[in-house]
Amino acid sequence: MSVYIDPAVATSLRGFEMPEKLGFGSVMAPVMFRAVCQDGCWSSGELVPYAPLSLDPAAKVLHYAQSCFEGMKAYRTPERGISLFRPERNAARLAHSAERLCMPPVPEALFMEGVRTVTAYCANLVPATSGESLYLRPFLIGTQADLTVSASTSYEFYVIASPSEAYHAGNMRVWVEREDSRAAVGGTGDAKVGGNYAASLLSIARLKKRGYDQSLWLNPGNRQTVDELSGMNFFTVMGGELHTPALNGSILEGVTRDSVIDLARDLGFTVHERAIDIDELLRQVADGTCEEAFACGTAAIISSISVFGDGGESYAVAKAPGLVAERLRQALLDIQEGRGEDRFGWMHPIEPISVD
Amino acid sequence: MSVYIDPAVATSLRGFEMPEKLGFGSVMAPVMFRAVCQDGCWSSGELVPYAPLSLDPAAKVLHYAQSCFEGMKAYRTPERGISLFRPERNAARLAHSAERLCMPPVPEALFMEGVRTVTAYCANLVPATSGESLYLRPFLIGTQADLTVSASTSYEFYVIASPSEAYHAGNMRVWVEREDSRAAVGGTGDAKVGGNYAASLLSIARLKKRGYDQSLWLNPGNRQTVDELSGMNFFTVMGGELHTPALNGSILEGVTRDSVIDLARDLGFTVHERAIDIDELLRQVADGTCEEAFACGTAAIISSISVFGDGGESYAVAKAPGLVAERLRQALLDIQEGRGEDRFGWMHPIEPISVD
Ligand SMILES: Cc1ncc(COP(=O)(O)O)c(C=O)c1O
Ligand SMILES: Cc1ncc(COP(=O)(O)O)c(C=O)c1O
Numbered sequence: 001m002s003v004y005i006d007p008a009v010a011t012s013l014r015g016f017e018m019p020e021k022l023g024f025g026s027v028m029a030p031v032m033f034r035a036v037c038q039d040g041c042w043s044s045g046e047l048v049p050y051a052p053l054s055l056d057p058a059a060k061v062l063h064y065a066q067s068c069f070e071g072m073k074a075y076r077t078p079e080r081g082i083s084l085f086r087p088e089r090n091a092a093r094l095a096h097s098a099e100r101l102c103m104p105p106v107p108e109a110l111f112m113e114g115v116r117t118v119t120a121y122c123a124n125l126v127p128a129t130s131g132e133s134l135y136l137r138p139f140l141i142g143t144q145a146d147l148t149v150s151a152s153t154s155y156e157f158y159v160i161a162s163p164s165e166a167y168h169a170g171n172m173r174v175w176v177e178r179e180d181s182r183a184a185v186g187g188t189g190d191a192k193v194g195g196n197y198a199a200s201l202l203s204i205a206r207l208k209k210r211g212y213d214q215s216l217w218l219n220p221g222n223r224q225t226v227d228e229l230s231g232m233n234f235f236t237v238m239g240g241e242l243h244t245p246a247l248n249g250s251i252l253e254g255v256t257r258d259s260v261i262d263l264a265r266d267l268g269f270t271v272h273e274r275a276i277d278i279d280e281l282l283r284q285v286a287d288g289t290c291e292e293a294f295a296c297g298t299a300a301i302i303s304s305i306s307v308f309g310d311g312g313e314s315y316a317v318a319k320a321p322g323l324v325a326e327r328l329r330q331a332l333l334d335i336q337e338g339r340g341e342d343r344f345g346w347m348h349p350i351e352p353i354s355v356d
Numbered sequence: 357m358s359v360y361i362d363p364a365v366a367t368s369l370r371g372f373e374m375p376e377k378l379g380f381g382s383v384m385a386p387v388m389f390r391a392v393c394q395d396g397c398w399s400s401g402e403l404v405p406y407a408p409l410s411l412d413p414a415a416k417v418l419h420y421a422q423s424c425f426e427g428m429k430a431y432r433t434p435e436r437g438i439s440l441f442r443p444e445r446n447a448a449r450l451a452h453s454a455e456r457l458c459m460p461p462v463p464e465a466l467f468m469e470g471v472r473t474v475t476a477y478c479a480n481l482v483p484a485t486s487g488e489s490l491y492l493r494p495f496l497i498g499t500q501a502d503l504t505v506s507a508s509t510s511y512e513f514y515v516i517a518s519p520s521e522a523y524h525a526g527n528m529r530v531w532v533e534r535e536d537s538r539a540a541v542g543g544t545g546d547a548k549v550g551g552n553y554a555a556s557l558l559s560i561a562r563l564k565k566r567g568y569d570q571s572l573w574l575n576p577g578n579r580q581t582v583d584e585l586s587g588m589n590f591f592t593v594m595g596g597e598l599h600t601p602a603l604n605g606s607i608l609e610g611v612t613r614d615s616v617i618d619l620a621r622d623l624g625f626t627v628h629e630r631a632i633d634i635d636e637l638l639r640q641v642a643d644g645t646c647e648e649a650f651a652c653g654t655a656a657i658i659s660s661i662s663v664f665g666d667g668g669e670s671y672a673v674a675k676a677p678g679l680v681a682e683r684l685r686q687a688l689l690d691i692q693e694g695r696g697e698d699r700f701g702w703m704h705p706i707e708p709i710s711v712d
Contacts, residue, residue, distance in 0.1 A: 025503025028414055052410040053418075057516050058384055062409075062497055065421035065550025066557070071503075102557040137503055141418055147381025147427075147493055147518060149553050149587050151561065160413050162503055184540030184576040188555050194421025195551020197505050199544050201422070201458040205507065220540040220576070231505050 004046040010355035012049040029161040033114040037155040056145035060152040066142030068097035073133040077338020083347040097191035102151035114159040123352030131166040167299035175207035176310040181220040189250030225275040232295035233257035246273040256296040285315040292322030302329035360402040366711035368405040385517040389470040393511040412501035416508040422498030424453035429489040433694020439703040453547035458507035470515040479708030487522040523655035531563035532666040537576040545606030581631040588651035589613035602629040612652040641671040648678030658685035
């Protein structure tokens with residue numbers, strides 16, 4: 001495959017001015033990667049100026065949410081230049097998400113070409129401050145114009161990018177969501193698909209009114225064990241050991257979760273992947289057995305949890321931010337930002353391409 | 357409110373040629389209604405030529421499935437001209453769906469203006485053959501360009517239309533879906549939102565390979581009682597009485613379901629709204645206690661079910677199509693198509709507007 005580079009890309013990149021304040025996911029890079037799939041056949045990819053999509057009003061994505069996406073980051077490292085973090089994991093997860101919604105998986109080579117091309121051309125937009133990065137958003141949507149409930153025959157794959165600050169500040173107040181579910185047993189919880197996020201918005205709106213930051217989702221089957229947060233996986237520290245919910249079909253398999261587990265074991269921690277009963281956990285928070293709790297994800301990296309709210313009660317975590325979370329966060333960021341040795345082979349270097 | 361009519365609408369309508377073969381939801385009427393909502397304030401509506409939407413690649417609807425929709429029909433009646441069927445129910449349901457996804461409900465007056473305007477201008481496109489109609493698809497999408505998981509600040513409301521045949525022929529073979537769920541308890545099952553339909557596509561693809569037409573969804577909480585089909589509610593006839601799953605939070609409250617219940621009671625039938633255990637039902641189908649089964653919805657009206665498939669077994673329904681389903685279908689169509697008296701006040705007449 002060879003990427004077509006639209007000649008207007010150079011002008012777009014040269015005309016782009018980086019704003020003072022980045023925020024998260026709101027400043028968009030001026031180029032995007034695009035490929036289309038018709039009846040199962042993928043076109044080659046192209047890099048074009050960032051511009052509105054033209055979608056038929058009857059496009060499947062608008063009515064039946066046939067869409068899935070990824071979130072990943074390119075980091076600027078002082079020694080090793082620009083690098084992506086474990087991009088092949090995102091390629092595999094997007095393929096899994098696509099299959100759950102009867103969409104054609106984006107071939108790994110095309111996915112990698114997309115994220116590599118966008119990162120290479122946007123090298124100047126990768127921020128250098130620690131915690132900041134170029135957030136990449138690959139996504140796949142069903143575009144066929146047809147109102148029957150059936151899989152689309154045509155798809156578009158995009159990679160857009162956003163120079164971003166870190167997503168969360170830490171010391172989050174999480175709310176134990178006992179009523180709503182983000183995804184069903186036998187649903188789409190282990191896929192990164194739009195519907196899960198739409199279903200979570202109402203809970204977030206409610207808990208914000210109560211002074212909380214994030215929903216803590218329970219397993220929709222038993223409504224008793226912890227699954228995850230809306231965009232992050234969940235960990236606790238007890239007796240110096242790490243505990244995280246085992247993957248059960250309704251939890252998204254986070255790349256950060258996986259990396260934290262590897263890193264923690266490498267640092268000598270014991271890590272338990274198991275069912276975590278919410279009532280037992282709240283007791284352990286209350287009596288201090290649970291020393292730390294944190295959430296992790298690409299956007300937030302590692303964010304400590306300071307308070308659990310449940311109905312009328314709130315439970316303060318003994319240490320927030322805790323030392324274990326801080327140590328893991330630092331170890332992970334050291335690898336991602338190139339200060340530490342890349343001893344797991346996680347970093348995927350990108351050669352910048354200049355348009356000047 | 358007053359609708360702005362784009363001058364190009366007349367040209368679009370005059371240039372439109374009705375194809376020989378309609379199908380369902382694939383021929384699109386050449387005009388659409390549009391209104392936008394910014395920070396909670398609705399614009400007035402406009403009727404414009406049907407044309408691609410321009411959406412930012414970071415629009416919330418594309419990533420987080422912030423979208424909901426309705427399906428309703430305009431019928432041509434010999435005596436009473438063009439009429440919509442119970443449109444205020446669709447207005448209310450769209451508002452409910454919107455609230456579930458933290459979207460601003462479309463005000464009833466704006467919704468009614470949208471469906472009335474599209475129907476009035478498309479009066480010539482309402483087919484006259486029994487079973488055919490102008491299918492209307494109001495929908496609401498979150499359009500803000502921003503990659504954080506949060507509710508959009510801007511929305512667009514559209515009404516598009518499609519001259520259509522009836523959706524299903526009847527004698528459907530339904531597959532008891534024991535693994536996947538379309539929506540969670542505490543999820544979005546009682547809202548008409550894209551994510552539910554995306555989640556259902558894989559089941560449909562699997563059962564088609566086994567020679568079935570539709571998934572029969574079980575309740576995601578108990579996985580033991582019947583909820584509904586992917587786009588239709590479920591009924592059985594036993595001992596001459598009707599049974600349908602009681603609304604339980606994961607079932608969409610169908611306008612047709614509600615109308616069938618009213619119509620059946622009016623015709624002297626007893627109707628039970630209750631939990632229907634799937635294993636008991638399959639035994640009753642096998643021994644003939646369950647005489648008929650059918651599904652109902654706007655698109656399909658009433659469609660009989662001839663076979664239930666479950667794992668390795670299949671269960672043929674005694675009467676398919678059954679007399680009760682046929683009688684209800686005819687009574688409903690007689691009202692919708694103006695042959696029978698509109699004794700429930702369900703029909704909402706529309707004055708055609710000509711552009712010639
Ligand atoms: C629901 C959910 N859980 C967990 C995560 C964390 O996954 P990752 O570490 O791959 O970013 C995400 C995404 O970021 C998510 O959306
Ligand atoms: C999931 C689901 N159930 C039931 C129905 C039937 O509802 P209505 O009779 O209002 O069309 C629909 C929509 O048509 C649906 O999508």
